[in-house]
Amino acid sequence: MKIINFAKKNALFSIGVALYIFVAIMQPDQLKSVAYYTFIYFKELFEVLPLIILLATVIDAWVPKEVILNKLGKDSGKMGYFFSFVIGSISAGPIYASFPIVKLLMEKGASVGNAVIIISSWAVIKVPMLINEVKFLGFEFMALRWVLTIAAILVMSQIVQKFVSNEEVLAMNSEEEKPPLEIIEEYCVGCGICSKISPDDFEIIDKKAIVKPGYILGPTVMEASRRCPTNAIILNVGKEKKGKKSA
C-alpha cells in the first residue's frame, strides 16, 4: 500500500523506474547505454542546479513583489512583453532551468501570458543561439525566424492567458489541502476593491482584506477575484463550494 501511495505521489519517478525495469528485462544489452544517458542528464542538471537556486534566491530576496507586478503582471501590457522577451533571451542553460524561475516569478505576480513568453524565448530565441544561427544559416534566415517566432510566442501567450489563470497553474503543484477561497496576505495591498464588490464576503482589517465567515463562492466573489489588482484572492475551485473560514 505504501509503495502504491509513493508511486502515485511520484508519478514521473515511478514511470522512470518502470521503464528501467522494462529495458532491463526486454533489452538488457541496452541498459548500459540508458544508464549512461541518464548519468549525462543528471550531470547537466547538477551543473546548472546551483545557479538556478542562486538566481531564484536573489529574485526572491531582492526583487520586491511590486516590481514583478508592475513589470510582468497581468496589467503590465507591452512593457511586460518586452521584459519577458528580454529575460528569456538573455538567459543561459537548458529550458528546464526556466521552470523554477518562472514559477517563482508567477508566485510574485507575473502573469501566465508573460510566463509563456519567458519560457518560449528561453527555448528558442536565446542570444547565443541567434549568434550561432547567423554563423551557420545566415543573418536573413535568423532575422526572419526571429520575427516569426516572436509573433507566434505572442499569440501563444494571449491564448494561454485567456484560458489559464495564475491560480490554476500555481495550485497544480500544491499538495496542501486548501480552503476554497483564500487571500494571500503578503499580496494584498488593502485597496478595498474586494470588500466594495462583495461586502458580504470580504472586509478590510488593518489594511488587509480577510474572508468573512460564512462567505459564499458566488459571482461577486469571482468578480472581486478577477478585479483584485495584485491577484491576492485565490479561488481553489473544484473543492468545497461555500461557507468556510479563510485560513
Ligand code: SF4
Ligand atoms: S482587492 Fe485584492 S489587494 Fe485589494 S484589498 Fe482586496 S485582496 Fe487586497
